[in-house]
Amino acid sequence: PLQPGAPATGFLRVATDHVDRLLGEAEEMVTAATRLRPRLDALTAILDEVEALARDLGRVRRAGSSARARPADGEPDSAQRVVGVLSRLQRRLSQALWDLTADSERIGTMAGTVLGDLREVRMLPAGTLLDTFHRPVRDLAIDHGKELRFEVRGGEVRLDKRVLEALKEPLVHLVRNAIAHGVESPAERTASGKPAVATLVLGAEQRGSRVVISVRDDGRGVDEEAVRDKAVRDGLVDRAHAVTLGTDAIHDLLFRSGFSTRSEATDVAGRGVGLAVVREAVERLHGQVTIESRRGAGTVFALSVPLTIAATRGLLLAVGRELHALPVQAIERVARVPASEIRTLQGLSTIRVDSEPVRLAPLGELLGGIPAPPPAPDAVLPVVVVTTGRRRLALAVDQILGELEIIAKDLPGELSSIDILAGATILDDGRVVPVLNAEGLVRDLFGRSPAVAPPAENQRRVRVVVADDSATTRMLMASELEAAGYEVRTATDGLGALDLLTTEGAGVLVSDVDMPNLDGVELCRAVRDHPALANLPVVLVTAEDSEAAKNRGAAAGADAYIIKKRFGREELLATIESLLKRAGGR
Numbered sequence: 001p002l003q004p005g006a007p008a009t010g011f012l013r014v015a016t017d018h019v020d021r022l023l024g025e026a027e028e029m030v031t032a033a034t035r036l037r038p039r040l041d042a043l044t045a046i047l048d049e050v051e052a053l054a055r056d057l058g059r060v061r062r063a064g065s066s067a068r069a070r071p072a073d074g075e076p077d078s079a080q081r082v083v084g085v086l087s088r089l090q091r092r093l094s095q096a097l098w099d100l101t102a103d104s105e106r107i108g109t110m111a112g113t114v115l116g117d118l119r120e121v122r123m124l125p126a127g128t129l130l131d132t133f134h135r136p137v138r139d140l141a142i143d144h145g146k147e148l149r150f151e152v153r154g155g156e157v158r159l160d161k162r163v164l165e166a167l168k169e170p171l172v173h174l175v176r177n178a179i180a181h182g183v184e185s186p187a188e189r190t191a192s193g194k195p196a197v198a199t200l201v202l203g204a205e206q207r208g209s210r211v212v213i214s215v216r217d218d219g220r221g222v223d224e225e226a227v228r229d230k231a232v233r234d235g236l237v238d239r240a241h242a243v244t245l246g247t248d249a250i251h252d253l254l255f256r257s258g259f260s261t262r263s264e265a266t267d268v269a270g271r272g273v274g275l276a277v278v279r280e281a282v283e284r285l286h287g288q289v290t291i292e293s294r295r296g297a298g299t300v301f302a303l304s305v306p307l308t309i310a311a312t313r314g315l316l317l318a319v320g321r322e323l324h325a326l327p328v329q330a331i332e333r334v335a336r337v338p339a340s341e342i343r344t345l346q347g348l349s350t351i352r353v354d355s356e357p358v359r360l361a362p363l364g365e366l367l368g369g370i371p372a373p374p375p376a377p378d379a380v381l382p383v384v385v386v387t388t389g390r391r392r393l394a395l396a397v398d399q400i401l402g403e404l405e406i407i408a409k410d411l412p413g414e415l416s417s418i419d420i421l422a423g424a425t426i427l428d429d430g431r432v433v434p435v436l437n438a439e440g441l442v443r444d445l446f447g448r449s450p451a452v453a454p455p456a457e458n459q460r461r462v463r464v465v466v467a468d469d470s471a472t473t474r475m476l477m478a479s480e481l482e483a484a485g486y487e488v489r490t491a492t493d494g495l496g497a498l499d500l501l502t503t504e505g506a507g508v509l510v511s512d513v514d515m516p517n518l519d520g521v522e523l524c525r526a527v528r529d530h531p532a533l534a535n536l537p538v539v540l541v542t543a544e545d546s547e548a549a550k551n552r553g554a555a556a557g558a559d560a561y562i563i564k565k566r567f568g569r570e571e572l573l574a575t576i577e578s579l580l581k582r583a584g585g586r
Contacts, residue, residue, distance in 0.1 A: 016161070019121055027407045029111040036104040038428055043100065047093045054086040122162065122308070126204035126213070127155025129164045133175060133202055140179045147186050147197045148179065154204035159211050160308040166285055167213060167303065170278040174215040174301050175202070177275075182219035182299055192296065194218070209312075210287075210304055210329060218298040222291070224250050248391060251291045252443070255279045278303075283439050285309055286327055286408070286422055288388055314406040314425075314435065315384065318399035319364040320492070322471045323433045325406055325425055330438030332385045332392065334400055339375040351394050353385055360394040361445055366420065367471050368478045368490040386438045393442050408435050418479050420444055421472070434472055461487040462507035462580060467497035467523065468541070469515045473564070477510060477541075477572065484573050494518025498526055501533055508576050513542035513553070521556045528557035537579035539572075 130152045141148040178200055186196040201216040227250050228242040236253065237245065245253075255275045278301075282289050287305035306312060306329065314325045315334070333353075342360060343350050350357040360383070362372045375381060384395045408423035419440035424432050464486045468474040478488045489504065491497035495517045501509065509527060513520035520540050527533045540558045542549060550561050560575045 023122070026111065026114050029114070036100075036107070040097070040101055040104060043093070043097050047090065047097060050086060050090050050093060054090060057086065122160050123158040124161050124164060125155055126157045126159060126164070126211070127152060129168060129171070130155055130202050130204065130213075133171070136172075137175060137179065137200065140176065144180055145185055146179060146183050148183065149197050149199050151199070151201045152203070153201060154206075157204040157206045157211055158307075159204075159305075162309055163211075163285055163305055163307070166281060167305065170281045170303065171202070171213065171215065173275070173278050175200070178215060178217040178219065178299070182217045182221075184219055206307070207304075210306055213303045213305070214300055216298065216300045221295040221297055221299055222251070222254070222293040223295065227253055251293075252446075254291070255289070283422075283437060286312065286329065286437070288330075288439055309408075312406050312408070314404055316401040316404050316427075316433070317363065317384065317395075317397045318401055319367065319397055319471075322367075323401070323427075323431070324363070324367070324471075325404065325433050325435045326384065326386070326395075326438065327406060327422070327435065328403070330386045330388060332387045335383050335385065337381050337383045337394075337396075339377055339379040339381060342375075342381075351383065353392065353394065356392075358385065358392045358394045359445070360396060363395045363397050363441075366395070366441055366445060368466075368474045368488075386442065388439045388442045391442050391446065393445060395441070406435055418472075418475055420475065461485060463487040463489060463505065464508045464510060464576065465489050465491065465497055465500050465506040466510045467491045467494060467515065467520070468512040469493055470512070473512065473541075480572060481510075481576075486576075494520065494523035494526075497523055501527065501536070502530065505532075506536065508537045508539065508579060510539045510541060510572075510576070513540055513544065513549070521552055521558075524553065524556040524558050535583065537576075537583050539575055539579070 133152070134150060137148065137150045140146075141150075183198040183200065184192070184194070189198060190196050199216075199218045201214070203214045203216065205212050205214070224247065228237075228245060231237045231245075231253050232239050232242050236256070255278075279289050282303050282305060285305045286309070287303060290302045290304070291299065292302070293299040313328045315328065315331060317324045317326060337351050337360075341351060343352075343357070345357050349360040351360050352358070363384075364372060381396045382398070382400045384397060384400065386393050386395060404425075404427070406425045408425055410423055411418070411421060420437055421434055421440070422437040423435045425435055426432055464481050466474055466477045466481070466488060467490070468477070469492050474490050474492070478490055481488045489500050489506070491500055493515045494511070497509065497511060498518065500506070509523075511520040511523055515523075518526070520542070524538050524540065527536055527538060537560075538558050539560045539562060540553045541562045541564060542553075543564045545563045553561050559579050562571060562575065
């Protein structure tokens with residue numbers, strides 16, 4: 001394998017897209033090698049059955065030998081011949097399995113070596129990017145009348161070229177913010193007892209399989225009171241809740257799209273500009289952004305990202321019949337928690353981790369499933385504790401199936417906009433599994449806190465019930481509808497949807513066609529046969545694009561029909577809006 005820092009004996013100019021293609025092929029080679037394992041397991045099972053059959057026949061032959069006369073010519077009887085054939089087959093199978101296992105291990109080792117070497121080709125010193133900021137920083141400081149000492153630290157830390165390229169825009173935002181709004185003028189600094197020359201440090205530090213890129217200044221720091229006032233004026237929180245916001249909640253407000261305190265003149269740091277862009281870019285890399293700030297002493301933005309975005313380790317989690325992968329970078333620990341240790345604190349379920357209460361949430365509910373019933377008193381819950389920044393969250397799952405290599409693929413189209421999804425990966429058996437974004441899960445849960453101002457009493461939101469057995473499709477539709485202002489309830493099959501409709505009611509039903517227990521067409525018929533639901537607008541969503549399928553849905557009473565491969569946010573919202581207007585729902 002290539003050794004970092006080893007002297008080069010020559011250079012070859014290669015287009016980066018060629019290297020990317022080789023990386024992708026190497027990743028597929030690793031995936032193919034891992035898929036050999038189930039084949040080996042299947043061969044092992046066959047060999048075990050052959051051995052068991054041989055033992056059974058041997059017992060039968062021995063038991064019957066005393067009751068039968070051997071053939072006069074001394075030839076073996078039929079049972080002996082079968083045992084002999086099975087014995088030879090067993091030896092051949094054992095040898096083939098041994099050879100295949102050895103070959104599989106060699107292929108896996110070779111594929112891993114090739115992949116490691118190719119990844120190393122893409123690794124560059126952080127200074128390749130960080131050192132390019134010297135001149136722009138100097139020019140910006142002059143433009144804003146600031147005196148500034150700029151330092152780059154940790155430029156020798158190596159990381160993936162794609163990671164560096166993706167970090168360029170976030171770092172530009174942060175550096176501009178620091179110079180324009182974080183650092184004071186020389187007169188201000190002198191008046192407050194600081195040196196006239198401010199310090200701005202752009203640094204890189206490797207921490208295991210991750211690297212932390214930080215932007216540190218010794219300027220004003222974040223004015224938390226100004227952030228609270230701006231949040232109240234923008235309607236994000238009410239005044240009563242604003243005073244209760246802690247530092248973490250205030251920093252989260254800064255990352256909201258469009259949130260900025262720049263208009264608050266010189267007594268506000270103006271930290272809102274571009275921060276939404278920063279967080280989005282970092283989370284696309286499966287990274288995290290944290291802020292540390294002290295009023296009058298300065299601010300540190302820390303961007304924690306993986307050294308490479310090619311592959312990572314993760315846990316495979318089961319929630320009902322669905323599987324999900326969670327990258328290990330965000331996982332603090334896994335545990336089995338007795339239900340008797342779950343406590344209610346301020347109306348929320350919590351467990352104690354390191355003697356501190358940590359919010360407990362069923363992963364299925366966060367993914368849009370029906371709220372789970374309370375666990376039995378003697379139950380033991382598998383729990384995954386995740387940490388993002390200074391926030392911790394305990395996720396209750398049905399099973400923790402083990403660790404796996406995640407070669408994450410980008411999600412197509414509208415799926416890429418779902419905050420709680422980071423991509424998808426392929427298991428050894430070919431199944432596609434969503435990769436969860438821990439940052440998005442934490443933000444989704446804590447974003448529901450009462451600190452966010454509730455809608456006014458006279459604003460009645462239309463409830464939409466979404467039924468789909470696919471967690472990904474369910475989350476996508478729920479996310480789009482909630483963003484459009486609808487109240488959303490979800491169900492994993494037709495029976496669950498019908499129960500929600502009859503117990504809670506709804507303004508619209510959006511249902512998949514192919515579902516277990518009660519499919520979408522039968523659900524539509526059941527809705528039309530129910531006196532209280534007969535006029536409910538129903539939208540069927542299906543992968544089948546044929547006139548026969550559409551006619552079947554129409555015959556059941558569906559009002560609209562959306563094809564999944566052409567599914568888009570605009571079509572879904574326009575269809576629902578049209579049906580509500582027709583029904584007088586708005």
